[in-house]
Amino acid sequence: MTPTSQLAPELAPQLLLAWQDWASLFIHYLSLSLLAIGGAISTASDMHRFLVDEQHWLTDAQFNASIAIAQAAPGPNVLFIALMGWNVGLNAGSMLTGLLGVFTAMLGMLIPSTTLTYLAAQWGHRNRELRAVRAFKQGMAPIVVALLIAIGWVLTAANGSGMNNWPVWLLTAMTTLIVWRSKIHLLWLLGAGALLGWFGMV
Amino acid sequence: MTLPTHEPRAQPQSLTDLFISFSLLALQGFGGVLTVVQRELVEKKRWMTREEFVEEWAVAQIMPGPNVVNLSLMIGARYFGFKGAMAALAGMLTAPLVIVLLLALVYAQFAGHPGVQGALRGMSAVAAGLITATGLKLVGALQKNVLAWPLCIALGVLCFLAIALLRWPLAYVLLGLGVAACTLAYKRLEP
Numbered sequence: 465m466t467p468t469s470q471l472a473p474e475l476a477p478q479l480l481l482a483w484q485d486w487a488s489l490f491i492h493y494l495s496l497s498l499l500a501i502g503g504a505i506s507t508a509s510d511m512h513r514f515l516v517d518e519q520h521w522l523t524d525a526q527f528n529a530s531i532a533i534a535q536a537a538p539g540p541n542v543l544f545i546a547l548m549g550w551n552v553g554l555n556a557g558s559m560l561t562g563l564l565g566v567f568t569a570m571l572g573m574l575i576p577s578t579t580l581t582y583l584a585a586q587w588g589h590r591n592r593e594l595r596a597v598r599a600f601k602q603g604m605a606p607i608v609v610a611l612l613i614a615i616g617w618v619l620t621a622a623n624g625s626g627m628n629n630w631p632v633w634l635l636t637a638m639t640t641l642i643v644w645r646s647k648i649h650l651l652w653l654l655g656a657g658a659l660l661g662w663f664g665m666v
Numbered sequence: 667m668t669l670p671t672h673e674p675r676a677q678p679q680s681l682t683d684l685f686i687s688f689s690l691l692a693l694q695g696f697g698g699v700l701t702v703v704q705r706e707l708v709e710k711k712r713w714m715t716r717e718e719f720v721e722e723w724a725v726a727q728i729m730p731g732p733n734v735v736n737l738s739l740m741i742g743a744r745y746f747g748f749k750g751a752m753a754a755l756a757g758m759l760t761a762p763l764v765i766v767l768l769l770a771l772v773y774a775q776f777a778g779h780p781g782v783q784g785a786l787r788g789m790s791a792v793a794a795g796l797i798t799a800t801g802l803k804l805v806g807a808l809q810k811n812v813l814a815w816p817l818c819i820a821l822g823v824l825c826f827l828a829i830a831l832l833r834w835p836l837a838y839v840l841l842g843l844g845v846a847a848c849t850l851a852y853k854r855l856e857p
Contacts, residue, residue, distance in 0.1 A: 497730060497731060498730045499730065500730045500731055500732070501728070501729075501730050501836065501837045501840065502727070502733075502836035502837065502840070503731075503732050503733055504731070504732050506836065506837075529770075529773060529777070530770075532786075533766060533769050533770055533773055534766055535697065535790070536696075536697075536769070536786050536789070537696075537762060537765055537766045537769050538692060538693045538694065538695050538696050538762055538765060539692040539693065539695060539699065539758070539759070539761070539762020539763070539765065539766065540692065540695070540699055540732050540734045540735055540758060540759070540762065541698070541732070542731075542732035542735055543759075543762055543763060543766045546763055546766065546767070547766060547767075547770055550767060550770060551770075566763070566767070570759075570763075573731075574731065574732075574735065576730075576731075577729065577730045577731025577732075577735075577736070578731060578735065578736070578739055578755065580729060580730065580731075581725075581726070581729040581730075581731060581736045581739055581740065582739055582740075582743060582748070582751055584725065584729060585725055585729075585739070585740040585743060586743065588725060589744065595852060595855050595856075595857060596852065598812075598851075598855055599848050599849075599851040599852035599855055600724070600848050600851075601721040601724055601725070602811055602812045602813060602848075602851040602855070603813065603844065603847035603848035603849070603850060603851035603852070604724035604725075604727075604728065604844055604847065604848065605720045605721065605724055605807065605808055605811055605818075606808055606811065606813065606817075606818040606819075606821040606822045606825075606847065607724075607821055607822070607825045607840070607843050607844060607847055608720065608723055608724045608727045609720060609801055609804045609805055609807070609808060609822060610801070610821070610822035610823070610824075610825035610826050611727065611801075611825055611829060611836075611840075612700070612797055612798070612800055612801030612804065613797075613798055613801035613802065613822075613826060613830075614801075614825060614826045614828075614829035614830040615797050615801075615829070615830075616794050616795070616796075616797040616798025616799075616801060617798070617826070617830035618829065618830055618833075619790070619793065619794035619797060620791070620794040620795075620798070621830075622790075622794075623787065623790060623791050623794065632787070632791045633791075635788065635791040635792065635795070636791045636792070636794045636795040636798070637795065638795070639791070639792045639794075639795025639796060639799070640795040640796075640798045640799045640802070641799075642795075642799075643701070643795060643796055643799035643800070643803075644799040644802045644803060647709070650694060650701060650702060650705065650796060651694060651696075653792050653795075653796070654696050654697075654789055654792050654793070656788075656792070657785075657788035657789045657790075657791055657792035657793075658785040658786075658788050658789050659785070659788070660788045661783075661784035661785040661786065661787045661788025661789065661791075662781045662782075662784050662785040662788070663781075663784070664780070664784050665788075666784075666787060666788050666791055
């Protein structure tokens with residue numbers, strides 16, 4: 465294990481994990497999977513209780529870095545689960561156990577929810593002419609559309625709410641307007657945001 | 667897509683096409699993949715209409731688990747059944763997983779750099795705008811909704827208030843407003 469392979473080398477615990485421990489890691493994620501309505505992040509507080517407070521498999525720094533890196537990286541945010549597994553595995557010895565951690569955590573988190581979603585979606589598609597199925601899709605539509613706008617609002621507020629944060633708000637507002645009204649490639653906007661941030665302008 | 671114009675609609679050509687398409691979507695999705703999925707699959711590739719996208723998204727949102735993972739699974743399954751679901755899911759997760767692990771390996775060296783922190787801050791401001799804009803675009807998909815405008819607006823405003831301003835837990839909001847909205851829709855649909 466090289467120092468760079470850890471998120472917080474000075475704090476990381478050295479773990480000796482038996483197969484029962486791997487099993488309990490797997491079962492922990494299995495048990496959270498079906499509770500994760502609105503995304504895996506909604507169960508993060510329970511993961512923190514288990515991984516950091518009870519088992520001491522991760523430090524607070526490793527836990528927070530797992531979420532931060534997954535959010536900064538491309539791809540679905542659920543990969544923070546993979547990073548938590550990775551860090552538990554690294555604490556247990558090597559990159560190999562790190563990979564074991566990745567698959568243990570991700571499979572535990574994804575198998576129940578994807579199975580249920582797959583079955584429900586297939587059932588819904590077969591019965592798409594049913595009045596109840598049509599009512600569900602029509603009824604949920606305005607709610608999930610508004611939910612996106614609400615989440616955008618929440619994310620904006622999370623970037624700072626004081627008056628001195630006006631450049632961040634302006635950047636978000638401009639982005640909203642541009643994406644809403646034009647076909648410009650999204651990566652240009654993300655690149656512009658990164659540059660503005662790098663030079664301390666937002 | 668180079669389909670002839672008389673073709674009723676575009677769709678993925680193969681499992682490989684699905685896998686690659688979803689890999690590319692995922693790799694463009696900094697701070698949320700949903701905006702990219704809507705952009706590429708609805709506006710560019712035209713695999714689905716705006717209305718169909720909202721319907722699929724409603725299911726993906728209400729089911730447990732990561733939303734865009736659910737969405738990719740459902741879209742893949744729609745074209746190629748179980749194999750399609752797995753191909754789309756693998757596309758969504760494989761390449762980003764490799765990148766996120768590489769980032770974790772170098773994170774310790776760069777996390778404290780003020781430029782990096784600033785860039786992340788700028789990108790998350792843009793990401794917030796992307797999500798908001800996706801929501802605004804999809805408002806148009808409600809035009810044909812059986813609930814009709816006034817009711818759609820009312821439900822939308824209530825949802826926004828509950829989540830954005832009151833910060834109520836998502837599960838309760840989805841359940842409470844959802845049951846009301848689906849009941850209303852059920853009554854308005856022809857038996």
